[in-house]
Amino acid sequence: QQQVKQSPQSLIVQKGGIPIINCAYENTAFDYFPWYQQFPGKGPALLIAIRPDVSEKKEGRFTISFNKSAKQFSLHIMDSQPGDSATYFCAASVSGTYKYIFGTGTRLKVLA
Amino acid sequence: ETGVTQSPTHLIKTRGQQVTLRCSSQSGHNTVSWYQQALGQGPQFIFQYYREEENGRGNFPPRFSGLQFPNYSSELNVNALELDDSALYLCASSFSGVRELFFGEGSRLTVL
Numbered sequence: 001q002q003q004v005k006q007s008p009q010s011l012i013v014q015k016g017g018i019p020i021i022n023c024a025y026e027n028t029a030f031d032y033f034p035w036y037q038q039f040p041g042k043g044p045a046l047l048i049a050i051r052p053d054v055s056e057k058k059e060g061r062f063t064i065s066f067n068k069s070a071k072q073f074s075l076h077i078m079d080s081q082p083g084d085s086a087t088y089f090c091a092a093s094v095s096g097t098y099k100y101i102f103g104t105g106t107r108l109k110v111l112a
Numbered sequence: 113e114t115g116v117t118q119s120p121t122h123l124i125k126t127r128g129q130q131v132t133l134r135c136s137s138q139s140g141h142n143t144v145s146w147y148q149q150a151l152g153q154g155p156q157f158i159f160q161y162y163r164e165e166e167n168g169r170g171n172f173p174p175r176f177s178g179l180q181f182p183n184y185s186s187e188l189n190v191n192a193l194e195l196d197d198s199a200l201y202l203c204a205s206s207f208s209g210v211r212e213l214f215f216g217e218g219s220r221l222t223v224l
Contacts (some may be wrong), residue, residue, distance in 0.1 A: 034212070041118075043216050045215070098157075098160050098206055100147075103155050104153060
């Protein structure tokens with residue numbers, strides 16, 4: 001019940017495409033859902049986060065869609081660029097804790 | 113504003129040895145968490161420190177221990193190293209009550 005399932009494992013898109021990464025969870029106590037971007041040899045960097053009282057959030061080219069009833073959320077990257085090539089992790093946490101449960105990651109490659 | 117800094121960046125140890133990893137929190141942050149990231153996996157929560165006390169722990173054995181100092185910097189100690197301890201160890205800091213978690217670049221530990 002503590003898992004966050006992430007898919008796909010890897011994704012290749014052309015420049016300008018809109019990659020979509022999906023995550024699903026079971027624990028209804030989760031109330032904070034961040035997305036992180038990680039480049040090889042670097043630590044994860046916070047991209048955008050959402051709470052379950054909101055169905056969509058946009059920050060620049062990154063959009064999170066949230067479906068509370070389905071217990072699913074997804075990351076969309078608009079107008080993707082080769083510089084977006086990285087591994088993306090979804091995560092979830094329960095209020096009052098910094099114990100994030102991370103997904104297994106999606107390796108994105110954007111072709112020039 | 114200084115981000116989260118970790119040292120050393122890379123180190124190699126042999127099985128049975130002990131290791132200490134260090135972390136300086138981002139300026140203004142008073143909570144620190146440690147995560148273990150195995151190759152190709154998402155980060156896994158080890159423990160969290162607030163006000164110099166452990167305040168939450170993941171599924172890691174007692175040979176993983178930590179400290180937080182009055183200046184909010186932190187150490188992760190691992191005793192009796194095993195081959196499976198080879199991973200990227202990530203420190204993350206935050207301000208109590210604020211959900212965003214900011215990661216350092218990590219310390220890459222290799223156990224031979």
